[in-house]
Amino acid sequence: MIVAVASGKGGTGKTTVASCLAWVWKGPVLAVDLDVEEPNLHLFLKPRLDGRRPAALEVPIADEARCTFCGACADLCQFKAITVLGSVLLAFPEMCHGCGGCIAVCPQGALAPGSRELGEVLWGHAGGGRIGFCMGRLRVGEALSPPLMRAVIAQARELALPAGADVVIDAPPGTSCPAIQAVSPADLIVLVTEPTPFGFHDFRLAHEAFLPLGKPMAVVVNRAGLGGEDLHGYCRRENLPILAEIPLDRRIARAYAKGDVVAAALTDLHALFERLADRIGGVADAPRPVPEAAPHA
Numbered sequence: 001m002i003v004a005v006a007s008g009k010g011g012t013g014k015t016t017v018a019s020c021l022a023w024v025w026k027g028p029v030l031a032v033d034l035d036v037e038e039p040n041l042h043l044f045l046k047p048r049l050d051g052r053r054p055a056a057l058e059v060p061i062a063d064e065a066r067c068t069f070c071g072a073c074a075d076l077c078q079f080k081a082i083t084v085l086g087s088v089l090l091a092f093p094e095m096c097h098g099c100g101g102c103i104a105v106c107p108q109g110a111l112a113p114g115s116r117e118l119g120e121v122l123w124g125h126a127g128g129g130r131i132g133f134c135m136g137r138l139r140v141g142e143a144l145s146p147p148l149m150r151a152v153i154a155q156a157r158e159l160a161l162p163a164g165a166d167v168v169i170d171a172p173p174g175t176s177c178p179a180i181q182a183v184s185p186a187d188l189i190v191l192v193t194e195p196t197p198f199g200f201h202d203f204r205l206a207h208e209a210f211l212p213l214g215k216p217m218a219v220v221v222n223r224a225g226l227g228g229e230d231l232h233g234y235c236r237r238e239n240l241p242i243l244a245e246i247p248l249d250r251r252i253a254r255a256y257a258k259g260d261v262v263a264a265a266l267t268d269l270h271a272l273f274e275r276l277a278d279r280i281g282g283v284a285d286a287p288r289p290v291p292e293a294a295p296h297a
């Protein structure tokens, strides 16, 4: 099973939930930090690293001596990462998405694959060896995170499959392309939110953004007791099960500030996260409702 822990905005407690889930998980588990722009799951799980490797993107390298400035590459590139100005060929590797299209269409063989460093993939073990760990770290100045996320997902599959491990993904917050990419491999998306007006607003955006993926979703309410009942009413209407409500508790903030896994530091909350893990298993295994057939015209 792959569980993605996501949220509509930062600061809702997503990493707290992801780290606690990995901590209490029964059976082999791999914790994956896909928030490659600002990874912080390792600050809590404190893994011992077993390996790391650089991740790179294939970008075109031009051989101007062969170029006839026909413009076929520029016409194809939707990101304007390569262009022709008269008899000058300009490539902007930082804007390249690595699709390889320009290399494929060049009739002169004037473009060859080069590489741009994206960052690195790191992996190891936490929790005394019980928890596998994998993360990506984007190079400072690199703007494109999805290719590095794909490298982390590939590494995570290599680690999880032989071990028969379930996977807990800490997804980047928000509803942009990286967030969608992070939840795409999941069997279940767990949305972490707080019941404040801002929290509810961004939670709805995330729910609506992930709906087209057609994946089961469930909710964890953090700082329960704040705000009104909008969130609960919305979840009822949208058939979104609330799997856990984490109380507003200063001790959680203190444990977070110290870099502790909350389920390990606060024994009374350990059972709450164990119940959450059990309920996640139940929701992921539950039969999916069959969509009603559209009436014939």
Ligand code: SF4
Pocket: 062, 066, 067, 068, 069, 070, 071, 072, 073, 074, 084, 089, 105, 106, 107, 108, 109, 110, 111
């Ligand atoms: S497609 Fe090839 S030959 Fe044409 S402009 Fe681009 S690099 Fe030059």
Ligand code: SF4
Pocket: 058, 059, 060, 076, 077, 078, 079, 080, 081, 082, 095, 096, 097, 098, 099, 100, 101, 102, 103
């Ligand atoms: S590899 Fe794709 S994105 Fe990069 S310059 Fe070529 S066409 Fe554009």
